[in-house]
Amino acid sequence: MMLSSVAERIYWLGRYLERVENTARLVNVYASMLLDLPRDTNIGWGTLIDIIGCNEAYEKTKDSLEEKPIIRFLLADTRNGSSLMSSVIAMRENARTTREIIPAEAWELINNLYLHMKDSIARTGSRRGRQQLLETVVGECQRIFGLVAASMNHDSTYAFVQLGRKVERADMTSRMVDVGSISLLPEFNRDANQRQLLEPYENVVWMNVLRCLGGYQAYRQAARNHVRGEDVVRFLLQDTEFPRAIGYCLNDIDKYLRLLPNHDEVLQAVARVKKITTTVSVSELLERGLLDFIDELQISVADIHEAISLAWFHPEEWRAIKSVD
Amino acid sequence: MPIDWKSYQSGEFYDELISSPGNPRKHARVLAKYLASLSQQELQYRKDSVDHAIKTMGISFTVYSEAGNIDRQWPFDLIPRIIPGKEWASTSRGLEQRLRALNCFIHDIYNDGLIFKNKVVPWDLIADSGNYRPQCQGMQPKHQVWAHVCGTDLVRDGNGRFYVLEDNLRVPSGVSYMLENRTVTKRVFPELFENYDIQPIGEYPDRLFDMLSTLSPREVPHPQIVVLTPGIYNSAYFEHSFLAQQMGAELVQGSDLVVDQDKVYMKTIDGLARVDVIYRRIDDLFLDPEAFNPDSALGVAGLMRAWLKGNVGLANAPGAGVADDKVIYTYVPKIIKYYLDEDPILPNVPSYLCIDPKQCDYVLKNLDKLVVKPANESGGYGMLMGPRASKREREDFAQRIKANPRNYMAQPLVSLSTAPILTDDDVEPRHIDLRPFVLQGKDFYVTPGGLTRVALVKGSYVVNSSQGGGSKDTWIVNEGSR
Numbered sequence: 001m002m003l004s005s006v007a008e009r010i011y012w013l014g015r016y017l018e019r020v021e022n023t024a025r026l027v028n029v030y031a032s033m034l035l036d037l038p039r040d041t042n043i044g045w046g047t048l049i050d051i052i053g054c055n056e057a058y059e060k061t062k063d064s065l066e067e068k069p070i071i072r073f074l075l076a077d078t079r080n081g082s083s084l085m086s087s088v089i090a091m092r093e094n095a096r097t098t099r100e101i102i103p104a105e106a107w108e109l110i111n112n113l114y115l116h117m118k119d120s121i122a123r124t125g126s127r128r129g130r131q132q133l134l135e136t137v138v139g140e141c142q143r144i145f146g147l148v149a150a151s152m153n154h155d156s157t158y159a160f161v162q163l164g165r166k167v168e169r170a171d172m173t174s175r176m177v178d179v180g181s182i183s184l185l186p187e188f189n190r191d192a193n194q195r196q197l198l199e200p201y202e203n204v205v206w207m208n209v210l211r212c213l214g215g216y217q218a219y220r221q222a223a224r225n226h227v228r229g230e231d232v233v234r235f236l237l238q239d240t241e242f243p244r245a246i247g248y249c250l251n252d253i254d255k256y257l258r259l260l261p262n263h264d265e266v267l268q269a270v271a272r273v274k275k276i277t278t279t280v281s282v283s284e285l286l287e288r289g290l291l292d293f294i295d296e297l298q299i300s301v302a303d304i305h306e307a308i309s310l311a312w313f314h315p316e317e318w319r320a321i322k323s324v325d
Numbered sequence: 326m327p328i329d330w331k332s333y334q335s336g337e338f339y340d341e342l343i344s345s346p347g348n349p350r351k352h353a354r355v356l357a358k359y360l361a362s363l364s365q366q367e368l369q370y371r372k373d374s375v376d377h378a379i380k381t382m383g384i385s386f387t388v389y390s391e392a393g394n395i396d397r398q399w400p401f402d403l404i405p406r407i408i409p410g411k412e413w414a415s416t417s418r419g420l421e422q423r424l425r426a427l428n429c430f431i432h433d434i435y436n437d438g439l440i441f442k443n444k445v446v447p448w449d450l451i452a453d454s455g456n457y458r459p460q461c462q463g464m465q466p467k468h469q470v471w472a473h474v475c476g477t478d479l480v481r482d483g484n485g486r487f488y489v490l491e492d493n494l495r496v497p498s499g500v501s502y503m504l505e506n507r508t509v510t511k512r513v514f515p516e517l518f519e520n521y522d523i524q525p526i527g528e529y530p531d532r533l534f535d536m537l538s539t540l541s542p543r544e545v546p547h548p549q550i551v552v553l554t555p556g557i558y559n560s561a562y563f564e565h566s567f568l569a570q571q572m573g574a575e576l577v578q579g580s581d582l583v584v585d586q587d588k589v590y591m592k593t594i595d596g597l598a599r600v601d602v603i604y605r606r607i608d609d610l611f612l613d614p615e616a617f618n619p620d621s622a623l624g625v626a627g628l629m630r631a632w633l634k635g636n637v638g639l640a641n642a643p644g645a646g647v648a649d650d651k652v653i654y655t656y657v658p659k660i661i662k663y664y665l666d667e668d669p670i671l672p673n674v675p676s677y678l679c680i681d682p683k684q685c686d687y688v689l690k691n692l693d694k695l696v697v698k699p700a701n702e703s704g705g706y707g708m709l710m711g712p713r714a715s716k717r718e719r720e721d722f723a724q725r726i727k728a729n730p731r732n733y734m735a736q737p738l739v740s741l742s743t744a745p746i747l748t749d750d751d752v753e754p755r756h757i758d759l760r761p762f763v764l765q766g767k768d769f770y771v772t773p774g775g776l777t778r779v780a781l782v783k784g785s786y787v788v789n790s791s792q793g794g795g796s797k798d799t800w801i802v803n804e805g806s807r
Contacts, residue, residue, distance in 0.1 A: 001549070004592040005581050097557050100570035156594060261595050312594040318583065319596035 006101060007160050008313040009094045013102070014164025016091035021141035022172040023084045024134040026052070027074060029212030030179070031127070036204045041197055045070040051178050054082055068125065075130070076121045084137070088117050103151045106144055113140045159256040166256075167305055170249040170273075173213065174297050177236055180209040180229065181290045206232045213244040230282055233290075237277045246297075250274050253304065262311055262319075269307040273300045328361045328368075328752050335754040339485045339742040341406050352409045352802055355520045360404065365750070372747065374513045375403050399502060400795035402746040405510060405517075406757065406777045410524065410803040416479070416487055417761075417771040419670030422661060424475050424763045427492065427648045429664035431471040434647060435461045445663050446656050450680075451647060453731050455701040456495075458609060458644035460616055464633055466642050467540050468767055473640040474533070474604075475763045476500075479775075480674075481742035488674045488739065490758065492657070494641060494649040496606050500762050501564040502796055503776040504529060504571075510798040522803040524773035529762070530571035533604075536766035537572075540638030541601040548601035550574045551591060553582070555607045555623045565606050574604070584627030589637045602638035603628075609643045640766075651734050652678060652700045674739055679730040688735040689726065692719045695735040697726065710786070712738055741786055744797065746779060756780045758788050759799065774799035 030048050037043060046065035049058050054073075057080055063069035075084045092114045099107050116136070123129030145165075152158050207227050210216040213236070222239060223231045239245035243252075254270050257263040276297055285293055310316070331347035342353040349357035363371075379399055408416075433440050434451055441448040451457050476497025478490040507526055511518065534550065541548035554565035556578050569576035581591050582600065590597035605612065611621040616629035631637045647653070655676040658669045677684040677695070688695060697709040709722040726733045743754035761775030777797040778788035788794040 001575065001591075001598055002594045003575055003577060003581050004594055005578065006575075007594050093557075100566050100576050318590075318592060320585070320590065 011164040013094040014161040018168035024137040033208040266307040341744040426661040456646035461644035471642040471645040495646040501567040506798040539767040553605040679733040773801040
């Protein structure tokens with residue numbers, strides 16, 4: 001018998017675990033990408049704020065669009081609800097309130113990651129310290145999930161961890177497609193100088209995106225081709241074998257949903273996203289820009305979340321079960 | 326320097342382990358000798374192991390402060406307190422006798438009121454009590470038991486005798502620390518367990534679970550039992566989570582439960598599931614916004630209706646706290662005699678009731694020698710420690726007593742017994758008390774020993790964890806130990 005409130009916390013534990021890892025990956029790879037780009041491009045740290053979708057919150061801080069304040073905002077600032085530190089705190093809080101459910105060692109690892117972050121977050125001011133910390137964070141997240149996968153019963157509790165992870169991941173991968181198509185953003189595309197400046201670097205950008213997702217090798221093996229925007233977008237949207245591709249995430253969500261009662265509505269929401277990603281013509285998409293498409297995709301992923309919440313966390317109408325035996 | 330018991334001075338106080346400098350009590354000889362045999366490094370190593378064990382096991386209590394909620398580590402002293410098994414046997418009987426009588430009393434209050442008709446206890450005391458719940462009048466809970474989990478605070482005075490200091494019949498806490506203390510001691514001092522027959526305490530969660538099962542209104546093989554917590558910011562959240570995990574019960578908050586047609590359900594991913602027994606760790610007044618505090622967001626609307634109809638078991642029952650009032654406390658010896666026709670096995674600390682003009686007069690004249698307690702508070706709040714208070718504080722308190730004599734009682738300051746704790750480089754005596762836990766459902770269970778709380782500050786009598794208290798493992802040792 002799983003309490004709805006516990007299911008909700010476990011689901012968010014999965015989401016934050018994934019978000020912590022992805023935020024760390026994203027910042028690291030973005031920094032490395034900027035080093036590859038020509039210095040007179042307009043692409044800078046401000047673009048990262050756009051991608052993560054926290055421009056409004058950042059504007060309120062009245063800080064400049066330079067590396068240091070942006071990095072502080074994205075990694076250390078607990079007033080920013082989507083900063084790395086905020087996500088780690090939220091992950092720990094969800095773990096602390098499900099200690100009677102999750103493996104004791106998982107709680108210890110999560111607690112230690114939090115303590116480590118608290119001690120070393122100040123070091124993110126330097127590029128080297130930052131890279132080290134972010135790599136540690138990615139490694140620890142994988143360790144935590146490895147432990148969860150290897151020591152928990154693969155029952156409904158585990159299903160909620162996985163749902164949280166994969167919904168979060170699908171969302172993040174869609175943002176990464178956004179990063180890759182950065183040179184297609186209207187603000188750069190409209191400006192002929194910028195367009196000319198960035199065009200030769202398009203592949204460099206896509207390569208960095210793949211590296212961020214740990215999918216460079218997987219892409220080479222699957223695509224059997226050099227890195228090409230169109231192929232990469234197709235790979236990230238539609239592949240069903242690479243674990244960070246949206247196609248794979250959707251299949252996985254589908255699989256774990258079937259372990260849970262009353263899953264029909266959620267399955268339909270998943271099917272709608274699948275339709276969007278599989279029927280789109282990627283070459284056309286790259287012609288006209290991805291902005292609207294990515295919006296549509298992210299909204300449909302958010303619909304899966306809504307459907308999950310409505311099915312198990314906050315149903316409009318509670319259905320009574322007669323017996324618990 | 327290793328420990329030298331000859332330099333250990335507990336002065337005029339009764340010490341649990343050492344009767345006079347250099348002379349351990351009979352039951353403590355093996356322990357004292359063993360500790361003295363350890364070098365400074367070996368002792369330090371064990372102290373470090375304790376810290377490490379407590380950290381990895383994540384034993385904590387929450388301190389709510391402006392800087393956010395801090396999970397603080399549980400302060401633990403590694404020298405166990407030892408109580409001989411024979412002495413404990415009679416103490417244990419006394420605890421059972423006391424709770425049995427208190428439950429008869431509570432049942433009588435909410436039903437026939439015979440004890441008032443017979444003028445043993447004045448009804449006015451009940452009517453005025455902050456913990457009397459008129460909503461419970463006429464209720465017949467299963468086994469006629471209201472206080473299912475009782476934490477009785479015992480103290481020893483200078484002559485070494487146990488006295489009952491207070492009964493906690495509402496939501497007594499601390500049992501998880503009692504259990505974790507033993508786990509830590511086993512990890513750190515496994516050698517000691519070879520030389521003593523120590524009564525095990527680990528079965529408490531099972532006993533609690535069995536007791537709660539006997540409260541189920543439905544005759545089903547596996548009643549659904551839940552632990553109701555006020556939430557993660559409560560200082561005892563660790564304990565709530567620990568007990569739920571140990572019993573395999575669900576840990577719920579008010580928002581997880583719903584009452585439909587006077588039955589209680591919990592919200593699960595499968596839909597609503599019937600709840601049979603609630604071990605509630607929130608106060609009466611927050612239980613049900615319909616029946617009590619309408620602003621309470623912690624409780625469940627309709628819970629009282631469900632309980633009064635007998636559709637759910639509640640431990641402890643609402644209204645049970647009426648009998649742990651400090652003024653009612655002074656009547657407990659009479660209550661035991663009245664219901665059980667037995668003499669109390671465990672004595673009360675002598676007490677003065679301010680509602681009696683003669684006794685009140687004595688209290689006001691001797692405020693510098695007495696401890697004055699308000700009737701309805703717990704956790705040491707709102708007390709006057711006469712011998713340690715300033716003149717101004719005493720005068721201020723005298724005014725409060727005169728304004729509301731019903732609300733106060735006074736006791737002489739008990740010279741709490743001491744036990745040695747390990748300080749940075751030595752052993753020193755510190756004052757301690759003892760909280761055993763008593764369960765009553767269909768049957769009785771008394772924990773062998775209980776939670777020994779220690780005032781870690783030299784000379785202090787304050788053992789509460791929020792105010793610098795710590796704790797010790799407590800051993801009930803069977804005679805004839807090797």
